[in-house]
Amino acid sequence: MAQEYRRAFAQATNDPAAFWLQAAQDLQWDVAPQTAIDDSRKPLYSWFPDGKLNLSVNALDRHVAAGRGESTALIYDSAMLGSVESYTYAQLLSEVETFAGVLAGRGVTTGDRVLIYLPMIPQAMIAMLACARLGAVHSVVFGGFAPKELAARITDCAPVAVVTASGGIEPSRRIEYLPAVAEALSLAEPAVKDVIVAHRDGFEHEVSEYRNQPINGQEINWLDWEEQARQATAADAVSVPSTHPLYVLYTSGTTGAPKGVVRDTGGYGTALQYSMNAIYDVHPGDTMFTASDVGWVVGHSYIVYAPLIAGATTVLYEGKPVGTPDAGVFGRIIEDHKVTTMFTAPTALRAVRKADPQGSMIASHDLGSLRALFVAGERLDPDTFHFASDLLQIPVVDNWWQTETGWPIASNPLGLEELPAKAGSPTTPVPGFAVQIRDALGEKVPAGQEGNIVVQLPLPPGALTTLWGNDQRFIDTYLTQIEGCYLTGDSGYLDEDGYLFVMGRTDDVINVSGHRLSTGAMEQVLASHPSVAECAVIGLADALKGQRASGYVVLKSGVDIDEESLAKEIVALVRKHIGAVADFREVTVVAALPKTRSGKILRKTMRQIADGKEYTVPSTIEDTAVLDDLVPLLRPQA
Ligand code: COA
Ligand code: AMP
Numbered sequence: 001m002a003q004e005y006r007r008a009f010a011q012a013t014n015d016p017a018a019f020w021l022q023a024a025q026d027l028q029w030d031v032a033p034q035t036a037i038d039d040s041r042k043p044l045y046s047w048f049p050d051g052k053l054n055l056s057v058n059a060l061d062r063h064v065a066a067g068r069g070e071s072t073a074l075i076y077d078s079a080m081l082g083s084v085e086s087y088t089y090a091q092l093l094s095e096v097e098t099f100a101g102v103l104a105g106r107g108v109t110t111g112d113r114v115l116i117y118l119p120m121i122p123q124a125m126i127a128m129l130a131c132a133r134l135g136a137v138h139s140v141v142f143g144g145f146a147p148k149e150l151a152a153r154i155t156d157c158a159p160v161a162v163v164t165a166s167g168g169i170e171p172s173r174r175i176e177y178l179p180a181v182a183e184a185l186s187l188a189e190p191a192v193k194d195v196i197v198a199h200r201d202g203f204e205h206e207v208s209e210y211r212n213q214p215i216n217g218q219e220i221n222w223l224d225w226e227e228q229a230r231q232a233t234a235a236d237a238v239s240v241p242s243t244h245p246l247y248v249l250y251t252s253g254t255t256g257a258p259k260g261v262v263r264d265t266g267g268y269g270t271a272l273q274y275s276m277n278a279i280y281d282v283h284p285g286d287t288m289f290t291a292s293d294v295g296w297v298v299g300h301s302y303i304v305y306a307p308l309i310a311g312a313t314t315v316l317y318e319g320k321p322v323g324t325p326d327a328g329v330f331g332r333i334i335e336d337h338k339v340t341t342m343f344t345a346p347t348a349l350r351a352v353r354k355a356d357p358q359g360s361m362i363a364s365h366d367l368g369s370l371r372a373l374f375v376a377g378e379r380l381d382p383d384t385f386h387f388a389s390d391l392l393q394i395p396v397v398d399n400w401w402q403t404e405t406g407w408p409i410a411s412n413p414l415g416l417e418e419l420p421a422k423a424g425s426p427t428t429p430v431p432g433f434a435v436q437i438r439d440a441l442g443e444k445v446p447a448g449q450e451g452n453i454v455v456q457l458p459l460p461p462g463a464l465t466t467l468w469g470n471d472q473r474f475i476d477t478y479l480t481q482i483e484g485c486y487l488t489g490d491s492g493y494l495d496e497d498g499y500l501f502v503m504g505r506t507d508d509v510i511n512v513s514g515h516r517l518s519t520g521a522m523e524q525v526l527a528s529h530p531s532v533a534e535c536a537v538i539g540l541a542d543a544l545k546g547q548r549a550s551g552y553v554v555l556k557s558g559v560d561i562d563e564e565s566l567a568k569e570i571v572a573l574v575r576k577h578i579g580a581v582a583d584f585r586e587v588t589v590v591a592a593l594p595k596t597r598s599g600k601i602l603r604k605t606m607r608q609i610a611d612g613k614e615y616t617v618p619s620t621i622e623d624t625a626v627l628d629d630l631v632p633l634l635r636p637q638a
Helices: 003-014 016-024 055-068 089-105 122-134 147-157 177-187 225-231 266-280 297-309 329-337 346-355 382-392 471-479 519-527 563-577 603-610 624-634
Strands: 037-041 044-047 072-078 083-088 113-117 137-140 161-165 167-169 174-176 194-198 221-224 247-251 259-263 287-290 313-318 341-344 372-375 396-398 435-438 451-456 485-494 500-505 509-512 515-518 532-542 546-555 586-589
Touching: 003 016, 016 266, 044 266, 044 471, 055 089, 055 122, 055 266, 055 297, 072 089, 072 122, 072 329, 083 089, 089 122, 089 225, 113 122, 113 147, 113 177, 122 137, 122 161, 122 297, 122 313, 137 147, 147 177, 147 247, 147 259, 147 563, 161 177, 167 177, 174 177, 177 194, 194 225, 221 225, 247 297, 266 297, 287 297, 287 329, 297 313, 313 329, 329 341, 346 382, 372 382, 382 396, 435 485, 471 485, 500 509, 509 532, 509 546, 515 519, 519 532, 519 546, 519 563, 532 603, 546 563, 563 586, 603 624
Parallel strands: 072 313, 113 137, 113 161, 137 247, 161 194, 194 221, 287 313, 287 341, 341 372, 372 396, 546 586
Antiparallel strands: 037 044, 072 083, 167 174, 247 259, 435 451, 451 485, 485 500, 509 515, 532 546
8 A cells, every 4th residue: 555655655765866857757848857956055945947937928828739629728706796708728818928928028037026915817827927937926915814914015025116006805895906016116115117907897996097197206107917918919929947936925924024935937837847747636627626815825736727727627716615606616516627636724714614414515416527526724623624524535635835935835645546535634845845843953763752843854846945035044944943954833743654843833833724834923903902011812722713812912011092992093003003814802901921030922832721621831931820810801701
């Protein structure tokens, strides 16, 4: 048993150069790589240093050239508009060439950054692939982030252009993007020259409102996508080195400053194609439906790049798992588009189950085309695993990874062979990821014992190569804490059979509805309220969303404010500064926060108490009475 998997894992571990040079042959290179790894800048590594290629060519042109121009590349299914649009490979290529022409015509060139702030509409994919065509580096920002977060990303990666739309559609409201972009530009230190806007009907603000209105004294050209496209000449693909950055994707760290994960071109393309062969088992003729958002890494990899590189059909879904219109929508999409492979987050499955406990609305559809369901973004809890497995009667595969790695670190490798599943485990490490469990001192721990999950360096192709403009932060955060290893920031254990169990973060990153958020960033916002002396934000277990953020504040002395108004103000402040995506709703006023003698707030102890877990009080606690007073507030039912 497990022969195929074991063989592949051993090859990737024992001779990574040969293994990945072989895998790279599945891409179309302008200059095929002869060298696998450049390790001259250890602990920084780069893959295929002498190779040259273009990833939009690999995603589009080569399939058209192979005679598959009439195959469907993209199905845009909008539950918000009640519409479906399909693009063949030839049509999508034409859209991408044209928009690349628009960007080139505006002077965007190889290496320039382009910030993409778009909802789940085809233009998001077209803009990403158009950047890839020119060798411009895209940075997609999720629509649920507020202008301040958008501004932080603009300041960090200094884009020359922003591509956006009139807005996004949420079930409860329309989100106007143009005022948000204008505000972000006013808050940022931008080099932005152009804002290109895809028009959508039904929004209040128009591009014309913003024309001839300098921001911070700087003229910005607000342009209409369609108008520009009519005048554009299709752009040819630029052949870039394999190591050329394809994109920067920001993710939450422990501080308020987001980290710009840098992805290369050839390593990423190779890894994605390998993952389609070895993990997802998706090939030409298959249809992949990944219910995520292009603003997240799952969207980058498994809505946009991997399905197209593999020559399959991808479904771009604008809607929610429930309420648009009901908990059967995933079934409707599977039936309508003959989906073979689906990918979603555990929170979405829990939302379905909450609305429809037997899953009968999904089951009422013809699900005969579906071969496997992949789930990631947070741990797939055993209850949800059993719910989905019983409902669908196909493999339900938990896969564990991060924005940083770009593709799964651990998964059942269905494309190689199906390993027996264990509820609560994303199965075994994927070939290329030599996972180990280390204790706080960096020592290996025996099977069954929990510790830091690390990956031996070099990471395989596809993983981040650095943080944007900040090699040192990359090295300090991930590469030096345990020598020779990449620190994932997750804790967990390997069992006797080599199955990995990922139990949670070791830092202040939390995961709300599969969205990765920083409690540190939220604390900065709480602390900025004039009544707040100090605060702590912790992630509490939540039956639907996995975790939810909960804030505890100590008031400045002499402040007289009723708790309800204060909570409302603070909730509004988090929404304004971070965005609706933080889903921050709980504030409790406390007399004091428990701390160590060196002043560190005991967030972990607070979390354990609130979650009703066993907790140990660190011997370094400054004042145990503070913690005793807090217990009834943290765990009111106790
Ligand atoms: N643009 C703007 N706002 C957004 C947004 C977007 N793209 N996505 C979410 N929001 C807003 C919502 O409108 C909501 O705002 P509100 O407070 O005004 O209602 C807030 O952010 C929280 O939304 P959400 O996280 O969607 O929670 P919910 O309670 O509305 O829905 C779920 C719960 C489980 C249905 C939903 O979270 C969901 O679909 N989760 C799956 C997420 C996912 O696929 N993640 C994959 C990452 S790999
Ligand atoms: P992101 O970078 O947004 O993809 O978030 C990555 C983090 O989400 C990981 O470090 C984990 O903490 C968590 N995560 C994602 N997928 C899983 C999974 N399958 N099992 C457990 N945790 C997960």
